[in-house]
Amino acid sequence: MHAVFLDADTLGNWKGQSGQPAVDLSPLANCFTEFDAYGLTDPEQVIERSQNADVIITNKVVLNREALEQLPNLKAIQLAATGMNNIDLDAAKELNIQCFNVADYSTFAVAQLTIQFMLNFATRACEHYQLTAKGAWQKSRMFTLTDFPIMELEGKTLVLVGYGNIGQKVEQLAQAFGMKVLVANIPGRPMRDNQVALGEALPEADFVSLHCPLTDVTQGLVDESFLQQMKSTAYIINTARGPVINEADLADGLKNKVIAGAGLDVLSVEPPSPDNPLLANDIPNLAITPHIAWASHEAKQRLIQGMADNMNKLNNS
Structure with a gap:
């Protein structure tokens, strides 16, 4: 053959x-x-x-x-x-x-990057590393340099949108950090016993992580209305499919501080066009990796x- x-x-x-x-x-x-x-x-x-x-x-x-x-x-x-x-x-x-x-070959790898995004938003390790690389710590007047706010994941609420193998693995890892996990119902799907309505879950979230397939229902699910339901201190993470997010709405939401930040491993078109609104220089608190979650x-x-x-x-x- x-x-x-x-x-x-x-x-x-x-x-x-x-x-x-x-x-x-x-x-x-x-x-x-x-x-x-x-x-x-x-x-x-x-x-x-x-x-x-x-x-x-x-x-x-x-x-x-x-x-x-x-x-x-x-x-x-x-x-x-x-x-x-x-x-x-x-x-x-x-x-x-x-x-x-x-199926299911990259479950842990994707879950690992999801947790990494959350950890970096919690510790701001990348930003503090960059300060050291630029010589800022060397010039500090004391032993530490905490120019970015640091928080703990313990006690924070994670909302999962999508609860297949990857979502379940993320839940397991998040619970190991002491996080509370809510599984949100995707609009248009039957409500399961372990789920809460999306509109009820979003206001509770410190982090929202997307693990849903791209369908007619989920395309553009994360739009202006979705973001407005989140806390201004919350973060969104997407290791699923780029078109689940309305990128223009997310760019506006980040610039206007509707939410605190976003971690993305996928975009609507890959490789992305230079005019993708999320690649503009004035988007704050946005971490984008080039579709690497699956690639261990x-x-x-x-x-x-x-x-x-x-x-x-x-x-x-």
Whole structure:
């Protein structure tokens, strides 16, 4: 069976370059008699590179109906991810192409960055490090330098919007810090016993952390109205999907001190456009990381093994 991996560079160092841990693709490659890996693939290269493939492996390369109809040998698509929004699933079903993803490979990694955002807002460690790097501590008139307010997470309230594997892991870690955790009901969904209404939860929150999927209901969920329901001392964290937040509204909310700050690992378009309102120079108390929450070395290897498990099942079916 012949497989092509169209964007292996999204997993990092798979070629064995020095300076970072190497990602081992061999568990996946060994599932096939022929395995071709490409760093990245432009849209106009998809058909040429996939023409003879039985299996396409992709993270972010879009496989629409037009492309799938030109690949008569294709039997399966394996996502190097959990989300499958870059595949036309209806077309794949009509063309009898099986589609696979890998769930729960990055749960701890995403939860870890979520807690890191909260810890940094609590300790302002990054800002104090920068003061030391710039020589401010060296010039201090006493032993300490606390130019930014420091607080403790213990006793603070965390509101989770989304309560899948990642949300539950964040809850577990937050409770280890002595935090109170509320699970908010997503509007339009049935209320569960462990949930409270979003409108009741937001005014209680010291931190709001988003772990919900991107749907018609959740797109733009965090807007001006959402932010106005939060305390001015509260923070919002997004390690889910960028479009869950109305970015213009969040930028305005931060500038106008509607909330205290935000930690984001995702934006609506990635890589972001320079004119994204959240990238303006005058946005206070905003920490943005470049979609790294999923990307621990351990998570990448779990992802590769998960893809290999799927392909072994395909081979044996």
